[in-house]
Amino acid sequence: MARSDARLKTLPEEIQAEMWRLRIAPVDDEGNPAQPADGAAWSQERVRQWLEDVHSVSTSSGAFSEWERWYGVASRLRGAKDYADDIKSLLKSRDPKMEVEQLDAYGDLAFRKRALDLDDAELFAEMRKIGQRDRHLDQQKEKLSQNDRRIILNEKKAARYDAVKDAAESTDDLTPEERLEKIREGLKI
Amino acid sequence: MNAALYRKYIREALALASPYPVPDKALQDNVATLAGGPFDLSAYRRGMEWNLAKDYIRSRTNEDTDQVEWKLTALGEAKENL
Numbered sequence: 001m002a003r004s005d006a007r008l009k010t011l012p013e014e015i016q017a018e019m020w021r022l023r024i025a026p027v028d029d030e031g032n033p034a035q036p037a038d039g040a041a042w043s044q045e046r047v048r049q050w051l052e053d054v055h056s057v058s059t060s061s062g063a064f065s066e067w068e069r070w071y072g073v074a075s076r077l078r079g080a081k082d083y084a085d086d087i088k089s090l091l092k093s094r095d096p097k098m099e100v101e102q103l104d105a106y107g108d109l110a111f112r113k114r115a116l117d118l119d120d121a122e123l124f125a126e127m128r129k130i131g132q133r134d135r136h137l138d139q140q141k142e143k144l145s146q147n148d149r150r151i152i153l154n155e156k157k158a159a160r161y162d163a164v165k166d167a168a169e170s171t172d173d174l175t176p177e178e179r180l181e182k183i184r185e186g187l188k189i
Numbered sequence: 190m191n192a193a194l195y196r197k198y199i200r201e202a203l204a205l206a207s208p209y210p211v212p213d214k215a216l217q218d219n220v221a222t223l224a225g226g227p228f229d230l231s232a233y234r235r236g237m238e239w240n241l242a243k244d245y246i247r248s249r250t251n252e253d254t255d256q257v258e259w260k261l262t263a264l265g266e267a268k269e270n271l
Contacts, residue, residue: 023251065225073219077205083208105253111209111255129253 008059008067013054020071022047044068072133080114099137160186195236198223200245203261204269210249210258240265 008016022031026039031050042050048064051057059067087110088103109126163186167179168178174182202219203211211219220236221228240246245265249259262268 069225070222073222074205077202077219081206081209108209108251108254108258112212112215113205115206115209116212116215126253133253154208 009070016071019047077115080111083114084111102134192232192235194240195232199236199240201231203259207261210260213257216259250265
């Protein structure tokens with residue numbers, strides 16, 4: 001026999017899931033799933049008795065009530081997490097280049113959808129905001145890449161200018177034709 | 190209800206949701222469920238302040254929703270895993 005203060009939260013998940021099912025879903029006298037017309041959820045006292053008979057775990061009414069409150073919150077939040085993880089995996093598989101920040105934003109939204117039971121209007125309004133932010137980020141990236149291209153062009157121009165300048169100011173003993181040839185080389189004409 | 194229990198329920202709700210942040214209202218609702226009975230807003234607020242002062246929880250404002258959201262810090266995670 002386990003101690004009476006056995007911590008229900010630390011029981012194996014299968015047992016906790018069974019306790020929860022017996023408390024919330026219609027079952028027959030044996031604890032098998034039943035149609036609502038043919039059964040009812042067991043009382044807390046009956047589930048506690050079942051727990052003691054089948055799993056040798058004795059618990060007080062107060063501890064069981066506390067476990068029920070905890071398990072309700074835990075299963076709702078776990079469900080929301082699983083849903084959000086699935087959405088993130090799906091998005092990642094469809095768009096492997098998606099930024100981590102974007103994935104997290106959609107994951108957080110999916111979590112809130114389940115955890116807060118957002119209605120569709122709220123969900124779409126938030127998705128629109130994330131989409132707008134994504135487009136803004138894409139525009140900023142495009143602007144940065146244009147700037148990069150401009151810098152590269154300017155650097156090339158500066159290199160040519162330096163080559164021409166060197167040729168023009170060279171103190172080498174060059175004939176005017178040779179100097180002109182060097183300038184042409186620098187200008188690549 | 191003992192204010193210390195609210196501190197614990199706050200961390201417990203955030204640990205159950207981790208790594209996702211929990212909006213202010215959802216956190217309060219979950220803590221109210223965990224606590225059971227009449228909700229003691231004053232004890233809840235003291236519990237939030239205590240966890241903040243201990244650096245067990247932190248908040249951020251979601252720029253898409255303007256809602257305040259809460260998460261456990263690394264220290265808070267460690268405390269919950271003890």
